Amino acid sequence: MIATLKSTLAAMCGVTAIAAAAPAAADYPEKPITMIVAYSPGGGTDTAARTIAKYVEKHLGQRLVVENKAGAGGQIGFSALATAKPDGYEIGFINVPSIHLVKKLREGVPYEISDFDPIANIQLDPVVVAVAAESPYQTLADLLADAKAHPGELNIGADGPQSNNQLQLVVAEKALDVDFNFVAFDGTGPAVKATLGGELAASLPSASGATSQVESGRLRLLGVFADQRSPLFPDVPTVSEAAGTDVNSVGASMRGIAAPKGLAPEQKAVLEKAFAAVMEDPEFLAQAKSAGLPLQYMNAEEFGAYMSKADAELDSYVELLK
């Protein structure tokens, strides 16, 4: 009797489970999807997230609702995403390499990189070398020569500490065998301001953070940390080009979409398709261009491969950031 009851119950549960799962695959998404953003409203990450959320709605068939879980340099939001239910209704906007740096630099961070299932990369914002317009350094070679002559004496500022910008600096210092005096600022804006005010030999902002100053002629770019020249600044050489030595551009700030591990493949396919479509949507592209968002699409596979590669490479630099 009890056994029968048990099996009936089990069967019923099974049926309910299937009944619940079946429409999920076919009609997904049938309600708005939440997207966790690990930074506060109004920052660069948040603005990018809200812009894409607005335009992906058309391709997703449902609203994408931004939920800010800010704090602890992204740790709170990334952790929330890692432990979110993988039911397809909670995804996140993630920042590479920050998500790796937080994990590697801190004790007791409650997520692993393998907890995330990458869906698409949206943005790639390279780090650039910027000097004030009146600076004596006309080329990157000038700056490097002066740094070699005065090891540890030239001030170089950037958002920090332990930011992707500082990471790019230590990577470059190692590759180019130079030593700068790194000074951390509370964001890219203050670092750029200190460059304009003559407190720094150079600064390392993200390309998007330097655009307006470069256009107004107050800042001069000496190099871009990237494999190819940036479409934003076609006249500025890459650092590898200008220095004649290969410099890894792992410090570039990437922003993409990820889900918690365990998402149903059908749901993942729906999300992948929607984000691939929005990246070709002319309205979104026009909006991103006017807002200065440096877009760079990668599909799930490419984004996942980039993350694994970055994760492995960072191990050799992480000690230099501490």
Add this chain to the structure above:
Amino acid sequence: MLEYLLMGAASLLDPAMLLAVVAGVVGGVIIGALPGLTSTMGVALLIPVTFSLPPQVGLAMLGGIYCASTYSGAISAILLNIPGTSASVATMLDGHPMAKAGEPGRAISLATFASAIGGIVSVLALLLLAPQLAEFSLRFGSPEYFLLALFGITVIASMSAGAMEKGLIAGALGLILSTVGVHPLTGTMRFTMDLPTLYDGIPLVVSLIGLYSIPEVIDLIRRARTSDGDGRGVDRSSPLRVLPELMSQKLNLLRSSVIGIIVGIVPGVGCSVGGFLAYDAAKRASKAPQTFGKGASEGIVASETGNNAVTGGTLIPLLTLGIPGNPVTAVLLGGIMIHGLRPGPELFTTNADVTYSFIFSLFLSNLLFIPVGLLLARYGLRVVQVPPAILAPIILALAIIGAYAMRGSVDDIWVMLAIGALGWGMAALAVPRAPLVLGLVLGTLAEGELARSLALVRGDVGAFALQLVTRPICLVLIVLCTFAIVHGIVQHRRNSKFLE
């Protein structure tokens, strides 16, 4: 120039512009008056809405929120003794005592008109002097910031009239609390007890809510047994009757506006500091400094003029150099860029139509929050008639929601309650709480900038000391600090003698 001005003024006749300003101001007044909802959040949440609007209309709306929310924190500060935003902490020092003395309407009217005047003077500075003032902001390096923060901390003396020792203890406590979190230069974690919510330091807005609303709730609960409300009549006098009083304080208005604008031009300092410094200056200049903290109209006027004058000031480096001075303007920068505009000289030439309409819309915003704020306050005034047994749970609920809403974090509610317990202890021992806020706001700035100044000279203390006495702005600030401390000591001695 003249044609740009005419163009800007004419754009205000566009119904879409008017509607945007009205919407921004109404939203801003509500956001500012509710503790826990900040100007930053309001502006950030509206940016996506402005995508589809023409740039000048979208910016006018954001500007309306910014000006109105910076002002309306005063409403809850005066009526409830809970600052709506950190900018209204100094207003509370005299605003709430005046309200308690039966004149909440007068306090709110003073705050409203003073805010509008401060805001308008600062927009005038933005309109006429922006390029010149922007160069000044670039001359502010780390050593200057450090000294400015130090000067701000000397204001503690003014915040703790009659209880200098207690004020200093509270200020020191604020400074100590400001060291919690990641070290600004090295990234080392300090006193975080492994709680991620503390990694970025003790959140300021969350602490403000705890510090002021929890003691108020406890006080109300205690009174709930004995009374059904205050039994006071609602102050129904005309708001306009404060105008002669305000006009007799021309010097105070002008001084506070200038202080606010200067604080605004220096990126990274913020509205609350403008209010604090203006309050301090007014108290020092006043013929009756002993009335400050007990409902002095000069205090309310100075603080509100000062904090709203910061708004126009912060827009100067933002529009001319693309450097945001506080979180709100950082968000505003995003809003400007989203419309494809780039801060810099071309904003005043190629895009002059958008820029000047935006600036003119700020004049309108600063005028429009007068009726909107007074109307809201008219109903808000009834708060004093609500029986404590009803008011206490409402405030507690708002405090919890506000703490949570900041970052969507339950942990922040616990932080708020812990700070609330501290605030209750301070209130019970008659320790002033404003110095603690000041320490918390400026401690991070002072420490970070000191560390950065030293890092810039590679740790050479001698070189840093030399900078302090050779850079002109540093010298001025050192003189101001010395004056403030000496004046504070003399004043304290005189008061002590008087008491004996």
